[in-house]
Amino acid sequence: MSATALPSPTSDEVLGEPIQGPRALTGDWRRFWHLSFNIAKTDWKLRFYGSALGVVWQLVRPLMLFGVLYVFFTKIGHVNSTTGVGSQYYGAQLLGSIVLFTFWAESTAGSVRCVVDHEALVRKIQFPRLVIPMSVVMFTMFNLALNLIVVLIFTLASGVRPMASWVELPLILLMLGVFAAGTSMLLSAAFIYFRDIQPIWDVVNQIVFYASPVMISYATVQLHLSRTLLHIYEMSPLAVVMQQFRHAMITHGTPSAPNAMGGWSHMVIPVGIVIITFVAGFYVFNRVAPKVAEIL
Amino acid sequence: MPRSSQTEPSALVIRDVNKTFVVPEQHVDTLKERLLHPRRRVNKRSFPALRDISFDVRAGEFFGIAGRNGSGKSTLLKCIAGIYGTDGRIWRNGRMSTFIELGVGLNAELAARENVVMNGIMMGLSPKEARRRFQSVIEFAELEEFTDLKLKNYSSGMHVRLAFAISIQVDADILLLDEVLAVGDAAFQQKCFDVFNDMRDRGKTIVFVTHDMGTLRRFCHRAMLLEQGEMVYIGDPEQVGDRYLELNFGRAPEAAVNAQGHGGGDGEARVTQVWVEDEAGERKPALPQHQRITLHARVHFMVDVDDPSVSVYILNEEHKAVVVVSTTRDHEHTGSFRTGEDATFSFTFQNVLAPGRYSPMVNLAHRGAGVDLLDQFRGEFSFVVSGTDALGGLVDVPVEIAAKRSDGFVVPELTS
Numbered sequence: 157m158s159a160t161a162l163p164s165p166t167s168d169e170v171l172g173e174p175i176q177g178p179r180a181l182t183g184d185w186r187r188f189w190h191l192s193f194n195i196a197k198t199d200w201k202l203r204f205y206g207s208a209l210g211v212v213w214q215l216v217r218p219l220m221l222f223g224v225l226y227v228f229f230t231k232i233g234h235v236n237s238t239t240g241v242g243s244q245y246y247g248a249q250l251l252g253s254i255v256l257f258t259f260w261a262e263s264t265a266g267s268v269r270c271v272v273d274h275e276a277l278v279r280k281i282q283f284p285r286l287v288i289p290m291s292v293v294m295f296t297m298f299n300l301a302l303n304l305i306v307v308l309i310f311t312l313a314s315g316v317r318p319m320a321s322w323v324e325l326p327l328i329l330l331m332l333g334v335f336a337a338g339t340s341m342l343l344s345a346a347f348i349y350f351r352d353i354q355p356i357w358d359v360v361n362q363i364v365f366y367a368s369p370v371m372i373s374y375a376t377v378q379l380h381l382s383r384t385l386l387h388i389y390e391m392s393p394l395a396v397v398m399q400q401f402r403h404a405m406i407t408h409g410t411p412s413a414p415n416a417m418g419g420w421s422h423m424v425i426p427v428g429i430v431i432i433t434f435v436a437g438f439y440v441f442n443r444v445a446p447k448v449a450e451i452l
Numbered sequence: 453m454p455r456s457s458q459t460e461p462s463a464l465v466i467r468d469v470n471k472t473f474v475v476p477e478q479h480v481d482t483l484k485e486r487l488l489h490p491r492r493r494v495n496k497r498s499f500p501a502l503r504d505i506s507f508d509v510r511a512g513e514f515f516g517i518a519g520r521n522g523s524g525k526s527t528l529l530k531c532i533a534g535i536y537g538t539d540g541r542i543w544r545n546g547r548m549s550t551f552i553e554l555g556v557g558l559n560a561e562l563a564a565r566e567n568v569v570m571n572g573i574m575m576g577l578s579p580k581e582a583r584r585r586f587q588s589v590i591e592f593a594e595l596e597e598f599t600d601l602k603l604k605n606y607s608s609g610m611h612v613r614l615a616f617a618i619s620i621q622v623d624a625d626i627l628l629l630d631e632v633l634a635v636g637d638a639a640f641q642q643k644c645f646d647v648f649n650d651m652r653d654r655g656k657t658i659v660f661v662t663h664d665m666g667t668l669r670r671f672c673h674r675a676m677l678l679e680q681g682e683m684v685y686i687g688d689p690e691q692v693g694d695r696y697l698e699l700n701f702g703r704a705p706e707a708a709v710n711a712q713g714h715g716g717g718d719g720e721a722r723v724t725q726v727w728v729e730d731e732a733g734e735r736k737p738a739l740p741q742h743q744r745i746t747l748h749a750r751v752h753f754m755v756d757v758d759d760p761s762v763s764v765y766i767l768n769e770e771h772k773a774v775v776v777v778s779t780t781r782d783h784e785h786t787g788s789f790r791t792g793e794d795a796t797f798s799f800t801f802q803n804v805l806a807p808g809r810y811s812p813m814v815n816l817a818h819r820g821a822g823v824d825l826l827d828q829f830r831g832e833f834s835f836v837v838s839g840t841d842a843l844g845g846l847v848d849v850p851v852e853i854a855a856k857r858s859d860g861f862v863v864p865e866l867t868s
Contacts (some may be wrong), residue, residue, distance in 0.1 A: 171461065171462075171465045171543035171545075172461055172462075172465065172543040172544050172545035172546075173543060173544055173545070174541065174542065174543050175532065175534050175542040175543065175544055176534060176537070177531075177534060177535075177536060177537020177538065178534060178535055178536070178537060184576075186578065187576055190573050190578060190579055191573055191574065194569075194570060194573050194579065195570075198559065198562065198566065198570055201562075201566070202559070202561050202562070276556055276557070277556065277557055277574075279535065279552075280535070280552040280553050280556040280557075281535070281550070281552070281556055281557065281574060281575075282533050282534040282535050282550060283574065349481060350481060350482055350483040350486070351481045351482055352482040352483050352484055353483065356483065446537045447537070449530070449535050449536055450473060450536060
């Protein structure tokens with residue numbers, strides 16, 4: 157009645173392609189790309205489907221934040237003295253930093269829950285698991301691209317002329333993107349085990365907002381922080397990214413990140429953090445990926 | 453039944469697949485808990501879902517996996533699909549696509565067009581390919597007029613049709629399907645069956661999880677039965693179907709004679725036991741349709757009785773007699789029985805009963821028209837007639853169908 161003893165397999169070629177369990181990546185890069193891109197595209201479409209102003213809404217949030225901060229700091233707070241070098245560009249720099257921070261916050265906070273939210277797919281379809289956090293990062297990249305156009309317009313309007321240093325921008329954005337992707341992998345994997353990551357991460361992002369040159373320029377921070385705190389501040393990849401963005405995109409009146417923070421040697425830690433985060437993020441996600449479908 | 457030659461590689465080779473789920477007894481899923489109680493050990497219970505499963509699926513085979521709920525059949529399919537990892541080994545030959553569930557990944561907020569393309573990409577098509585197949589998907593689903601309607605405005609039938617059409621668009625050699633046939637109206641179901649037949653004819657390999665034995669018997673070349681994670685049988689789908697029903701309805705119950713089950717008679721004889729047997733003479737709790745079945749009634753005589761009559765009323769779930777068999781019609785003489793004697797009366801008949809549960813009532817009476825009762829048996833005993841393609845009648849009779857055209861020619865399709 158039962159199965160007769162089946163021959164034990166000897167060589168893989170005869171038996172065909174071995175089926176491995178679910179993994180973060182399957183080696184099929186085209187499929188990975190198509191999937192991530194199209195999920196991001198679909199989410200993007202869904203976000204604006206049926207709303208008359210559509211994409212405009214995506215610009216409103218950073219612009220509103222910008223408006224509030226701009227009015228507060230230039231008209232009321234006077235934290236950034238409007239008489240300083242390059243201060244006529246404060247608006248453009250503020251907006252640029254807000255846009256970069258928004259990308260960071262949306263992509264990391266958005267990916268915390270992403271694997272759990274896509275439970276139906278994870279449990280029912282075989283596909284490279286890494287697609288899920290990557291599609292979130294990609295989705296926020298669309299936003300970033302859109303917002304950067306506004307930054308560009310604002311920058312040109314505040315009197316900045318195209319500069320050679322704009323060629324640095326892709327590199328700056330790459331550093332931010334890699335950091336965000338690494339963090340997203342780490343967070344989405346951790347959330348499966350620790351559901352309180354979400355509120356914790358909201359707090360972390362609040363801290364990051366104030367610990368980066370968004371509202372307050374690095375020069376001002378330098379004047380007020382102790383050496384130890386300043387060292388910690390300078391370790392942040394976001395601080396480096398924003399400082400360099402302000403320098404390269406808007407005005408050389410703002411020193412570049414290496415110059416402001418004491419030389420290229422000081423770039424080792426922030427760049428190292430980016431690389432380590434990405435590697436660690438991939439490692440952790442890769443470890444978790446085969447089991448996700450069962451744990452959820 | 454297609455038999456592939458020995459040299460042709462199997463479509464799927466599954467060896468020593470074990471799957472154990474580890475379930476923590478209490479869930480610790482916050483960082484706070486971990487930090488506050490870093491040393492707390494969480495007790496884990498392991499729950500084996502699959503044990504040592506090894507089998508081959510030949511190329512071009514329609515292979516069924518049957519089993520009760522929780523027997524591990526969906527887990528097995530997920531292991532083959534690569535959704536769950538296992539410690540066994542699985543190989544495949546050819547492109548495989550998996551439909552663990554219809555309509556996974558369909559987004560209610562999007563129109564059919566976007567959904568079809570998106571789903572195609574998810575199944576591994578390139579966006580270009582997915583767009584190219586859109587038309588044929590929509591045609592199959594019969595939704596040409598609704599391509600720009602959001603899915604949330606679809607009726608459930610339309611939804612299912614779209615989901616099914618999407619799932620068959622992928623041009624794979626091996627298909628894994630989980631319970632997908634139980635969808636749609638009769639016409640669409642027929643269409644699905646046609647698709648499966650067509651796939652089978654084109655030599656596609658299909659692995660199919662179900663607990664619908666009718667479909668299993670109808671389509672599968674071979675099948676396996678899982679019970680509590682173990683493969684209890686592999687081979688003939690008919691056998692799988694029978695064993696499955698056995699598992700479901702328990703093993704050959706007998707009517708225990710109890711006082712409540714009797715009454716109405718003068719008590720000079722009693723029906724002590726009632727049971728049914730299939731063609732092979734085995735007591736079965738579930739009997740297939742269209743076989744000859746035998747109902748036995750064992751009688752104990754307390755006094756001498758001549759020519760008693762025995763009538764069996766087979767009652768359906770609504771307590772209506774669907775079939776009545778009796779000695780009263782043709783047998784005036786049934787024999788003389790002495791005090792203390794036991795006798796078994798047997799009624800063999802073609803099982804024309806429609807699928808369902810039946811309980812027999814046995815009337816034992818003195819000689820005559822069967823009204824002067826010795827005993828009436830209405831025990832707890834019941835049996836099941838299995839079958840899934842019920843047409844709706846109380847009984848299901850063998851039928852020959854023919855048609856003749858007005859010019860006198862017989863329509864050949866209807867004469868088998």
